Amino acid sequence: MKSRIVTPQRARATAPRKPFNHRFSRRAFLGAAGGAAALVPFVPLLSREAEGADGPPKRIITLFSANGTLHERWAPTGGENDFTLPEILAPLAPYQDRLVVLDGLEVIRQGLGDGHQMGMGSLWTGSQLLAGDFMGGDGGFAGYAGHASVDQAIAEVIGATTPYRSLEFGAQTGGANVWTRMCYAGPNQPLPPEDNPQAMFDRLFADIGMDPQGIERLKSERRSVIDLVKGDLESLQSRYGGDDRIKIEAHLDAIRAIETRNEAAVPSCEQPMLDLGFDPFANDNFPQVVQRQIDLMVMALACDLTRVASLQCSASVSGVVFTWLGHSVGHHDLSHLGDDDPTMLDQITAVNTWYADQVLRYLLDRLAAVPEGEGTLLDNTLVVWGNELSRGNSHGNHPVPFVLAGGAGGALQGGRYLDAGQAPHNRMLVSLCQLMDVDVDTFGDNDPGSGGLPGLS
Amino acid sequence: MRGLGESWFRPVACALVPATLLCGCYTGLQGGAGAEGSAGTAGDAGDASAGSSDGGTDTDPQAACADPQVGVTELRRLTQAEYRNTVRDLLGYEGDAADTFSADERVGPFTSNVGAPVSEIQVEQYMSAAESIGEWAAGQLPSLLPCDPAALGEDECANAFIADFAPRAYRRPLQPDELAALQQVYTEGKASGGFEVGVRLVIQGVLQSPWFLYHMEFGSAGVNDGAVIALDDHELASRLSYFLWNTMPDGPLFDAADAGELATEDGLAAQVDRMLADPRARGAIATFHLQWFGVDEVEGVEKNADAFPSYSPALAAAMREETAAFATHVVLDDDGLLASLLTAEYTLSDDPDLLALYGATLPPGHVAGEPVPLPAGQRAGLLTQASVMTRHAHVNQTSPVHRGKLVRENLLCQPLPPPPPDVDNTPPSPDPDATTRERFEQHRADPSCAGCHSLIDPIGFTFEHYDGIGAWRDVEAGAPVDASGELTETDVDGPVDGAVEMAGQLAQSTIVQQCVARQWFRFAFGRFETDEDTCTNDALDTAFTEANGDVRVLIRQLVLSNAFRYRRAEPAAIVGAQEEQR
CATH class of the missing domain: 3.40.720.10 (Alkaline Phosphatase, subunit A)
Structure with missing residues (x-):
């Protein structure tokens, strides 16, 4: 039986984490x-x-x-x-x-x-x-x-x-x-x-709870910011090589995904x-x-x-x-x-x-x-x-x-x-x-074999 | 990520100690490793150790170090603490802006977001945090603006704000096209919701820009292509402030960079002296020591209430605070010596519960912030502090193994592998009729364990006077505590009785001194050292030794080192699954 934080690497982000704070109006x-x-x-x-x-x-x-x-x-x-x-x-x-x-x-x-x-x-x-x-x-x-x-x-x-x-x-x-x-x-x-x-919850459902005008205003604001961030990242892409460039490109991919979501209609979930x-x-x-x-x-x-x-x-x-x-x-x-x-x-x-x-x-x-x-x-x-x-x-x-x-x-x-x-x-x-209808014959580099598990798919 | 051939994990003391120490321990494990299908990995580690053992020390250091050499520094994102502190100093925002961020990565025990690229959820976290801070800032505009929009005109005032705010946030002067891009954001925001929204969007945008979120370093080259480049003045200022303050540069540091003063050793050294005298240095010095001893998250450690009824989150917080206050006191207010960090017999805590745990009382006329003496002969610096003893123990008892490993790995830089996979590593249960030493002796009776545990347990047993939350005990299980042990495979080998005596020996050790220098390197640069950093590290060792282990001298020498003033970017090769394998 040991203290449950086993090593610093495996320790949690900050401790003790407080329950999520609702600091601002939307939250x-x-x-x-x-x-x-x-x-x-x-x-x-x-x-x-x-x-x-x-x-x-x-x-x-x-x-x-x-x-x-x-x-x-x-x-x-x-x-x-x-x-x-x-x-x-x-x-x-x-x-x-x-x-x-x-x-x-x-x-x-x-x-x-x-x-x-x-x-x-x-x-x-x-x-x-x-x-x-x-x-x-x-x-x-x-x-x-x-x-x-x-x-x-x-x-x-x-x-x-x-x-x-x-x-x-x-x-x-x-x-x-x-x-x-x-x-x-x-x-x-x-x-x-x-x-x-x-x-x-906030990530998935925050916007869904907002009124239509509020959501349009938020989307418009985010559009301006996303354009700025995208521009900065794009200008940095060619200035880096190796793993560093992968980091810039991953950030760019993420902001583009957020942009796509920002331009789509808010899902009409409850x-x-x-x-x-x-x-x-x-x-x-x-x-x-x-x-x-x-x-x-x-x-x-x-x-x-x-x-x-x-x-x-x-x-x-x-x-x-x-x-x-x-x-x-x-x-x-x-x-x-x-x-x-x-x-x-x-x-x-x-x-x-x-x-x-x-x-x-x-x-x-x-x-x-x-x-x-x-x-x-x-x-x-x-x-x-x-x-x-x-x-x-x-x-x-x-x-x-x-x-x-x-x-x-x-x-x-x-x-x-x-x-x-x-x-x-x-x-x-x-x-x-x-x-899942994704057509592949191999997956991963640990096995050169081919095909799925007999009897499963 | 790095290749295995690089040798940072090698014990730093290889020039002093035969490389057989850890290889012997690894060899004992190779059967277990092989059984898991990874035979050869341990051997590779050993080979890498041996292969690099002549680096730097056997060749002519002067000739080899004529040109700046420095290991690869990968692009790093701000840590949670860096983000939190930077937002505080940029805007005066005192909330925990980073509390919803995904966990920081670590390099050894030190937080450094250097490994994985950011993922979509993390970019969303940045967006969400920036929006929260922006909403707060919009309510503080009169104090944040450098001008009165009613007097100067809204657009003029917004421009003045951008020209003041963005360079500080980016830690460098703003380019004309960047100014224009931020003015565009302001204009769009103003069109949608007026002046206040425009300024708020500028803040939100800047806080999500990669120039804010990463430690960007190009030097004069403008492009990172694998060459060694000298950092420019503002990049140096940024490195200085995140190293010494864990936050962004202040005005005087920014001014020094503008004036080109950081291009000289004198200019850099002057800033180090100024910055170490600033209260912000206390946070960074504390962070180093807390993370070095693994106690930066000691409040998250849970204990069995039956075994330790006095333990509480509040007590753990007081323990953490004690370690922080002690380290900053020794380094910044006292003699600054490593030996003092390892041997001082006082606390900086005036927390009644923690003092009770130590069996100490405030002396008459005690002034807050002054050292409080601890019971004679019971304590020695950081090693025996309650935070360290609590963190490196089990929930219901001590752990000679964890404590021994702490000394081997974090003080001697002699990493030990975890036990082989097929052993029962559950600690023996507490027994009212058997001491911890008796119950843990099994390790060394079993030949498959003895290889490593003969290196761990004789150190760990010296801490047996400290229970699972660091309280002193003379008796355990009805028997007097036996805290005898032995230092082996060090430059201060020999039997020791108790951790206080051992700490005194470690304080004399060159291996420990060099290890501390390596830990500071990792903390300063957020990466492990490589062979290319040998010149830097040799110079650090020399300076640290000549200063009798004065940590302030070590810090100054780090700032003057090639590793600090130069950067080597990633080579252009794209990482791939196969290419990275040996």
């Missing part, structure tokens, strides 16, 4: 909504428009929890179509016919980095880490991942028409380094998740009512943070603010203490106890069962509660739950537990338990692309 207005206690059912006003001629759009959600699982309590028993969910996945029983439990995948590790670093950096990229300054468990050094993550590759294709190409949600993900980043726009381009639900009046950086509020982020994510998907979302629960080497389950030892330290230690077995089971129940099942419940077309939002969404390790005390990379859920617009055939037979998980990443 004060939003604060009234943000402070409301009840979660009011909301109607996705945009869903009809978003459906278009081809029916509702497909969405994808990538979900992360840390430090591995206990395969013997995670793996179902039985055959592909006739299986029983084990202890850890039991809370997902109501959705068994919407699940694909994906066993046996190997996350290939090669090149730089230790198990946690490579596991996190390659989880959605299927690729090696770049050289860099983060010291890992083998005494060597590594940087960020060297490839775009699968969610971003998919967003590249399906994210162009929504206000946000993708949205990255986090819960107590900590600092800015290879252990705390899973989504990448490209090599060395990690996407920081937003850990504060209030800040995410402003959600959520209780966000808690400190999102306090350990014991972790469950609230996770579930409010899911609420916001589902609203954003329902309103078609984006079609690609991720939720990163803590980070690689997560030290969250599951006090609400009666634990006093942090998740990572627990995960390192030996296989003959009953505390480890019981509490790691409890942690992973909690994730299945209070995170994945909660997410599926929310998605299933949003009517869309002839069915629900869940029918049109592909959810993927992954982990940076197979098991905490071995730091293994096989079999890393993956669960797919939802309908993917009819593309995902659920109710199955698939054994991938130690296939590289790059094949699953290919399948995710294919399920």
Whole structure:
């Protein structure tokens, strides 16, 4: 049991972070909504428009929890179509016919980095880490991942028409380094998740709450400022080379995306009512943070603010203490106890069962509660739950537990338990692309192979 | 990001200590590393260490250092603290403007946004912060404007504001086309909402400009193409102010840059002396020491309430404040010596709860801000402060391992790898019948652990008089505390009894002195040193030694160094997944 800030690198941004302040008029207005206690059912006003001629759009959600699982309590028993969910996945029983439990995948590790670093950096990229300054468990050094993550590759294709190409949600993900980043726009381009639900609320729904004249005035003001910033960045582009130029260009890409959004109509969503009046950086509020982020994510998907979302629960080497389950030892330290230690077995089971129940099942419940077309939002969404390790005390990379859920617009055939037979998980990443109608044969540089996972796509 | 072949992570003391120290530790781990599919990485690290061990010290330093050499400095964004302080000094805004920004990256223990490019959400955060600050500023216009718009005319006054505000925000003179662009923003804002909106949009625009958000450095070249360039006067002024003050240049520094005074060593040194005497230096000196010892976020450390009932966020804040006040006192108000930072037996805190933890009381006639003596023989400078002992401990007990690692890594610059992956590294539970030392001895009984832990634990055990929040204890688990230990693989090797005695030894160490110089380098430039910085670092070591470890001399020498006055930009090669791999 150690103090939960493990290293300065992994420490959170500032501590203690205060709950979001409402300092100014516009935010004060939003604060009234943000402070409301009840979660009011909301109607996705945009869903009809978003459906278009081809029916509702497909969405994808990538979900992360840390430090591995206990395969013997995670793996179902039985055959592909006739299986029983084990202890850890039991809370997902109501959705068994919407699940694909994906066993046996190997996350290939090669090149730089230790198990946690490579596991996190390659989880959605299927690729090696770049050289860099983060010291890992083998005494060597590594940087960020060297490839775009699968969610971003998919967003590249399906994210162009929504206000946000993708949205990255986090819960107590900590600092800015290879252990705390899973989504990448490209090599060395990690996407920081937003850990504060209030800040995410403001980001997504602030403008929606404004009156039409106010919003036009704000857009006009922002237009002037964006033009200035764009001009400065464009004039700097040719003055830099190498990584520095990439930094200028990434900033320019970001301001152009903001500009595009500023020139588009404000989505006609209903402003959600959520209780966000808690400190999102306090350990014991972790469950609230996770579930409010899911609420916001589902609203954003329902309103078609984006079609690609991720939720990163803590980070690689997560030290969250599951006090609400009666634990006093942090998740990572627990995960390192030996296989003959009953505390480890019981509490790691409890942690992973909690994730299945209070995170994945909660997410599926929310998605299933949003009517869309002839069915629900869940029918049109592909959810993927992954982990940076197979098991905490071995730091293994096989079999890393993956669960797919939802309908993917009819593309995902659920109710199955698939054994991938130690296939590289790059094949699953290919399948995710294919399920989302993104036509690729390979994904990531860890596997030269071709095609998706047999039976998945 | 850098290639592995560069050697910054090598212990700085390789000229003094055989390079076998950490290689031996790594070698012990190589089996574990190989099992994870990364065999060879550790060996690479060892090779890189050995390969660079002759850098600088064996060749003729005079000849090798004739031309300025400096490692690559990548483009950096302002840290949260730099942003917050700059907005404060620019506009008088006292709020925490950066509280919603994504976390800062770090170089070692020091915040520096040097690695990843900015993402869309971060640019939105900048927009949101600028809009909030702009709204606030619009209410303060009379005090922010250099003129009265009613008397001078609105447009004239706006122009005067831009001409005053933008150069300060960009930390350099404004070009004519930039002035025109900002006037355009003003004009558009005025058309939409009047004078006040126009000025507000100028503020919002400037605060979102890359010239505000990044440390831009081109020197006289105008283009960054991989060559070594001399920084221009305003870039030097900006480096000075962010290094010594953690914020933007003030008027006199700006004036000195305008007058070309920073082009000479005398001019630079004069500014260093002036700036160290300014209250703003206290924040930067405090930040260095807080981050160096990993305690800048000690308020975020949670403790088990049963084990430490007196611990609270308020106490943690007092601990942090004590470390800040102590470091600034020694460096700026006292003798400035590293030895004092490591051995002084007083506190600068007058917090009653923290004094109670120390078993100290305010002396009669105590004047606020004066040192308060601590119980004799119990404390030695930064190392035994409550912040450090709290941060480097477990939630319910001490941690000889974390404390030993702190000394090895942050004071001796001898980085240690984390344990091999297949070991149980959960600390043994507290036991009323066994001391911490007894419970942690397992490390060294197990051969797979002993390689590294023989380097860590004999240092860590010397802190056993300090419990998990830094309170002194003579007895643990019914037995007298045994704080004996040993320094090995240093230039001050030998048995020591307790952390006070060890700190006294470390204060004599050349390895520690050189390590502190390297830490200051990383803090000053937001990057690790490379082989190309050898001339700079050799000069720093010489000056620091000659000054008997006076940190103020080290700071001055850093400012006069090539690494400070020159920049090498990134080579033009585009980073790629494969190209960066060895």
